[in-house]
Amino acid sequence: MIDRRKIRVLVLSETKWTAKTSKFLRDIDQVTDENFVSERIIRSRVILGKNSFTILQVYAPQKGWGEEEKRKFQEELEDQVREDNIVMNGDMNAQMGTDRNEYEEVMGRFRYGSRNVEGEEILSLCINNRLLMKNTFFKKHDSHEITRHGWDGKSKTVIDYILTDKLIGGKVKDSKVIQSEYLDSNHRLLVADLNCKIKSLNAVQRMPKIKEWKMKEEENKKSFQNLVAQKLPKTERDSEEEEWNLFKTSIVNSALQICGKTKSKMKDKETSWWDGRVIDANKYRNMARKNMEFEKRNHNQVLVPNDESKVKTLEKDYQRKKLQAKRIVKEEKEKSWEIFIQEQSRRAKGTKNCYIG
Structure with a gap:
């Protein structure tokens, strides 16, 4: 899937892998730093082209978890979003709803569903740290907007998001959901096109010639x-x-x-x-x-x-x-x-x- 979709950076949630470790997929030299902040946050520094980005993979506590767990997660997340060139991805377990009053700076016009308490907390995080919810800025059909389908086949929600800081928000050209990629999960693949020049992994330089x-x-x-x-x-x-x-x-x-x-x-x-x-x-x-x-x-x-x-x-x-x-x-x-x-x-x-x- 990574090669077929030409994905440069892939983040996964709910893998249920044991211990704070990583699994080998392929050799790459774009990752310069990796930090397991907690069981819910992974921080990586990635070089794409001439730009360096901080990639945050997030898995927020679900509705029904204790207030102490949610408070701890919010504090850890606040500590990680204070750098430049932030790209946050993952399962936020939060619904933002369609009302963007007081949140026009961080939300686009294209939203889905109704807002819950967890959505309010993520929106406050965006306002305080000047983060943009990029998959709400692009007009899409429901099939390219809904990120999670209930196992009963009836409920449909948007709880996965791609957030960036305002410095690189303009580099995101598009964001959409690919319904055909779900990896035996009720979540769907959420992708974004980042406008940065990247050298091809298979590039071979030509020898200079006399004109x-x-x-x-x-x-x-x-x-x-x-x-x-x-x-x-x-x-x-x-x-x-x-x-x-x-x-x-x-x-x-x-x-x-x-x-x-x-x-x-x-x-x-x-x-x-x-x-x-x-x-x-x-x-x-x-x-x-x-x-x-x-x-x-x-x-x-x-x-x-x-x-x-x-x-x-x-x-x-x-x-x-x-x-x-x-x-x-x-x-x-x-x-x-x-x-x-x-x-x-x-x-x-x-x-x-x-x-x-």
Whole structure:
């Protein structure tokens, strides 16, 4: 399930594992700190991309537990939410209800059910520590909102939540329940999309290459020839191997100085057709997509007055610029292939060209 759903951080409640320990699932190096605060709270420090987050896994006391147990849990939780970049997940055993009066800062407009005493306590915790209940900020159908189904098949409640502090609240792009993942439990999988750049676990860096296509320009050809002539040794060496190494070094260093080299990235876009026209088209497309996503996010979270026409206008603008970028890329690729074929035709006719790579 972790691989199928592309889950980076998974938290579990009510595992009934004995002792304060952990079970091995896989080797990862993103977890830098781990602390078993109590039987109900686990604190971990996780690195995702260039960001570091404090992940709190919480299992709150159920309705009917003694006041002493609930008070102890609240005090322990208060001590753990005083850091930055907090992400709290788990079974809160609390219902927040639909009334958000006095809690507009921490609750979104999309709630479910009625509030109980435990819900009041969690809301007070959010107000005191500036935490946001992120799965109430996104409009969803009941099937993507209800986190727990009673064993009788009738009762439906929302008692699992994802809470973040206000510093990283904007990084949460979406939150929903996946009904098909329940692991033999009456709870359903609650997920959130966190907007942070993460390097792929399977990423393999490419070796940088000389930008040999720049040799097509006459000015670069002449500069390359002059530079090679200056760097080539003027006297014979003791061995052929030494003379060859000096010759190779002169050629390669001259090409690097004139043409430069590509970056060692997985998706290397420094190709012959990746010119200023393609760069501008992709930049405008990305800007249109960001404007559209920003407006949609604000519309879903009701942070600004509803304006359906503005969202639709931005969607059309993005689609138009997306198609335009595809068309420009196709045109530049076709031009690049024509130039390549012409070069190969000249070589076939006996033209001697020096290609450095």
